[in-house]
Amino acid sequence: MITNFYERQLVILTALCLLSLALERFISKPRQLPKQSPEERLENGTDPRGVNSLAKLTQQYLVVYALVMGADWLQGPYVYSLYREQYGFPERYVAILFVTGFLSAAVSGPLVGVWADQHGRKRICQAFCITYALTCACLQFPSLPILLLGRILGGISTSILFSAFESWLVSASTNAGLSSSDLSLIFGRATLVNGFVAAGAGIASNKLVASTGTFTSPFIASGILLVLSYFVIKNSWSENFGTTDKNASADPFQTKRLKQAWRIVRQDPLLLVLGLTQTCFEGSMYLFVFLWVPFLQEASGSSQLPLGYIFSSFMVSMMLGSVLYTFITQTLPSVFSSSNSSKTHPSNNGQASNGTGATISSLETTDSANTQSLTLHAKLSSCVCALSALSLAASISVRSAESEQWRFWAFCGFEACVGMYYPVQGMLRGSLISNEHRATLSALFRVPLNIFVVVSLLTGVSSARYAVLTASTIMLSFSAVMTGLVIVDRVDGKGDVRRKRPLTH
Template sequence: MFVGVFYGLAAVCGLLYFYTRSATETNDDPQFKSFQRTYLIVYMMAVAGDWLQGPHVYALYESYGMSKHQIEILFIAGFGSSLIFGTFIGSIADKFGRRNNCLMYAILYGGACITKHFGNMPVLMIGRFLGGVATSILYSAFESWLIFEHNTRGFSDSLLGTVFSNAALANSLIAIISGVAAQFVAERFGFVAPFDLALSVLLIMGVIIMNTWPENYGNEKAPIKESFEKATKAIKEDPNVFCLGLVQSLFEGSMYTFVLEWTPALSRAAGDVGIPHGYIFAAFMVATMIGSSVFKLLQQHERPESFMRYVLLLAAVCLSMPIVAPDNLALVFGGFLVFEMCCANLLAINGLSTWHICLRRDSLDDVESLQNPAEPHRDLHSLAELCNDLNFQILRFLPVRRFHRSTRSIFKNRAHTTSSKVANHRH
């Protein structure tokens, strides 16, 4: 069923993509083409190193005999380290070099992959910590390097949009391919094999960065805490920033809870039949691409803020499937796929809202803000990670667990997750 659904969704996704895609500016300048190629090659390998790890994290921990509680703790450690370091990792990149920070991403995430060979809780905890820090770098340093280099080389602002558009498409395609590749190697060499493949990709990426990327910096003289102080001030002064951060954090809290729970939910619904984690993950990523195309269609008729509430309601209904029909594999899997489509819509809406707020605050009017992407967004991400942490803690201690044991017909399962942070995660 899972493989058939994946290929069916892929066909629908392809049709929707070509129907909704918009024209992007092209440029025959060989210097721009070379610059874009240099960035995209590295970026694709960076996200591949992340996406390859997504499908089998839970399954690997489970194969080592970890209890559900231990697995929850490991996930919390990853999100917690991202929370702690995500607030100032961008400033560190500005001060010590974005190229160096991207190299550090390869080293840290590669180290996290190595720890997956050990079924030892402390070692795996170190791996989660390294992975959390690496994720913070992935979503800050690479983009910052691109924007600075683009402006320094004098390319037009519209061409920057072309690079971002191509990067977004590449990210989606890499996520899908990574799911299939992870399934392929896991079936032949075990659950740890996708992490070895990710390690290889990250090492190659590091070598390419060292040989093709120049170093660039932000405000080297500014104190590391300065950007965080500015972000805090923005939240205090503008209620819209606070409300957006709150909505985004609550949504991402549910999304990352889903990341933790999709494997056990589908495994329970499938019974004794094993599930193809890689194909399921790839199907989730295809669903995300479909959601992005649907968002473009909806945006033509209504303002995103007007249909956001309905998307949130639909997402909540989808996550209730493991509660109301825990043994119905089709309903649970279908609910998760629609939830991923909703995630794509909500992430796009949050991104647009953040952009509009930054424009209103004139944060994009000076050159420095173009070279140092909007700091409030970094802090909103950190707020979301804090909500994730609290969300997991609440799930661990709610009495619903005891109630769940005594009323199996109603609460036999709770929602379970997909390795996309988002889109990703996200992986």
């Protein structure tokens, strides 16, 4: 009976996702620009290499992103089972292992960001493949010291995964001359790919465990994907940097650069709120990972839930959020820009000469499009936090006979917000953080996030799950309000903030 319910929901969500994908592609087709000659593209302010550059960069990034996220998702479902069931460690040791991973990520995060900016994002991404593959190797041995070493390497790898890869993409898109809408499209597609990969990895890991009879097999498969990722990055990616310092060798821990990065954040309320949003949302997301199983088990009155179907439903919900994000960001700006251009430039076909052969309107349109994109993403960030808070609040507000179904759909709503959050936050970081310090600041934002998760784990998340979700709801609501009051107000009221605030300090 329980399994039939979750099977039906998975089928419904999958059908909705496929329908949304088809609808999004159908609606986006009429908005595609007609083919133009290179001269016409230059006249209209469009780089003639733009289309090819977008396709090339999308392929370069998404292939690698699918491989590394596939390696990560293969490990996720069975880390706890490997420690607790196969190796037989007590619950206290398992908690120590998990906390070690988060502490490692918190400590290494700023250094990883600095090294990525200083020594190259491509090189650090290749280092990720090595450190995460070593993590998989450590997990093959039932020895606590070796497993602790694996968790330390895993924390370092996580810091790289969620800072250097994104920084490489943003910098590569800038070097390729792509617009903010192009970058937004890549971020949306990446989240969609992540959903497909997560669902596939969950099925693959189940098959591997069933066929081999051991929880270590998914980690071996993950290591193979990481080795493959290393060579794909090596052969297809170009290197890009932040700022380079000739005296970097004299300061291997880059304390001077870290102080400079912290000063930048401290002096800019906009970046402080950006970091606050990351801590509140991703902290709630990590705690949700620990809580959704006991919450649904409590509501159903059974410990035998079809967790595979439920996990797949969450991943499909995340893909739905990604599709919604792509639809919004690719539809609304074009609608606004077309109406604005017809009102602003009624004569001379919407263009005015500046005496040098270039057109003023094309430059204004490009700048206006970037400002509109930034404003839209700031508003989306506030809405995503608000909807996430509403979803978590709904999951704990009803404790009736139908609370299991209610909680399931509330959790699906939260996962849909996750699908929108990552591309939205990635675009905001790419727009508001200068290239010189992008990886450093992105990693620096993860320090309070990891500390928050560690403190929550040490205080006992599962035993106080209602209090934890209530606190997460309050934090997300606060983040939504602060984003609206600070980021949205500043971007919407002052235009392109990237030109109004210093990028280097």
